[in-house]
């Protein structure tokens with residue numbers, strides 16, 4: 001950061017926040033890449049791989065910035081591959097297994113609406129690098145949102161089976177939504193410094209947009225009966241460990257090599 | 260139409276071919292030419308699609324983020340190639356659903372090399388370098404194939420293929436400059452993928468069921484053995500750069516021929532793997548069937564939604 005933060009502690013906060021954004025992107029990108037060769041038809045294999053690529057690119061930009069912030073002490077790949085489960089701070093919703101195509105699309109819509117709102121503001125961040133990354137990401141996310149909206153409408157108003165699957169998809173993951181709109185001390189401080197986005201403020205607009213799309217798709221907005229939180233504190237679901245054991249396999253088996 | 264007319268048409272058709280004119284979908288063509296093309300193009304399309312599986316097997320285990328992104332982009336391209344090729348086959352009057360059905364029932368084939376398993380990260384390097392490398396040699400020659408839509412698909416595909424081969428060779432280069440374990444991994448991958456890559460060009464010309472006619476109709480432009488030789492000639496110097504051992508003790512430059520000599524291929528293995536003795540024959544098809552069946556409700560939903568929309572529009 002062309003520092004508005006001279007304070008060392010603030011710089012640690014910035015590093016932590018940057019890693020969170022990297023983790024969000026990496027873990028979701030990884031999940032989406034699992035669709036490659038498993039999609040319902042070839043065009044979807046290609047489209048989902050494309051979106052996965054956008055997120056992996058986003059992860060790389062954040063981790064390489066984190067590497068700068070760590071004064072080169074760690075590389076992009078050190079951050080991606082060589083941390084423990086508890087060190088990752090992504091939203092829990094991003095690490096959930098992909099489920100069926102309906103559940104994947106439900107998650108994408110939830111996140112795409114969230115990111116269009118969040119990235120718009122992040123692109124105004126006082127941290128020039130994070131702002132620039134967001135500025136690039138927002139263009140991708142607008143396209144992602146068009147796609148996930150289309151799919152939610154098609155599945156919701158398609159056949160009885162697709163409708164039921166989509167409803168079940170939203171129901172299954174709805175309890176992971178609230179933490180996206182909560183902020184711990186780290187983020188609160190960064191919001192005050194004009195670096196992070198106060199996602200709490202985004203919730204009404206998010207609810208409005210999601211509500212409108214679900215209504216058109218004839219899907220009920222799930223009743224908030226349960227809430228699981230903890231991603232930003234590294235308090236993960238059991239799924240993340242398995243994801244990491246694949247993701248980290250090479251780096252763990254052959255430490256310190258060039259590939 | 261009587262046989263005389265057909266004979267005239269066939270003669271006129273051959274004259275066009277001999278003049279290097281491209282045959283387009285609406286042009287008259289012999290039934291056998293059409294069937295031959297459908298067989299070849301759909302087999303080519305299936306190979307692109309089935310080929311996504313062995314490489315996809317390493318998408319979640321790529322060693323760095325850059326490699327992960329490059330591999331994903333590569334596998335995605337192969338899906339795109341499958342699409343172009345299905346579309347060019349469709350211009351001959353066969354539907355994608357029919358082609359997929361033929362693949363899944365075993366009636367249509369795909370490149371048998373994809374029945375081999377990917378066991379280490381080096382296999383991803385070897386596939387890009389050798390398997391895509393062999394595919395390029397074949398596809399460059401097919402840019403001049405007589406059927407217009409197929410030739411144009413090849414031009415488009417060849418542009419992307421050189422990136423595929425480069426990324427594979429780059430993986431091999433990093434491994435060859437790495438430690439003992441990495442060099443062993445690279446050597447093992449080269450040893451396992453070398454012969455199957457040579458087999459990709461098919462049987463010797465004398466034993467090739469479709470060769471003669473395909474050559475006369477210029478569906479094929481160069482013989483299996485000529486293409487194989489080209490591939491060997493381009494690959495051996497690349498092995499030298501990697502400082503790996505030759506996977507074939509008979510590989511040797513022949514001054515007189517101006518080509519590398521190489522050992523005889525194990526044709527028993529070739530036919531055995533085609534017939535089902537490969538490690539992954541069953542998995543490849545089962546995987547394709549599973550994804551296809553799991554996607555059925557999605558495709559149904561899409562159709563139902565479009566129909567509703569049309570009905571609303573009409574109302």
Ligand SMILES: [Fe+2]
Pocket residue numbers: 307336337340416420
């Ligand atoms: Fe290809």
Ligand SMILES: [Fe+2]
Pocket residue numbers: 337391394420423
């Ligand atoms: Fe390729």
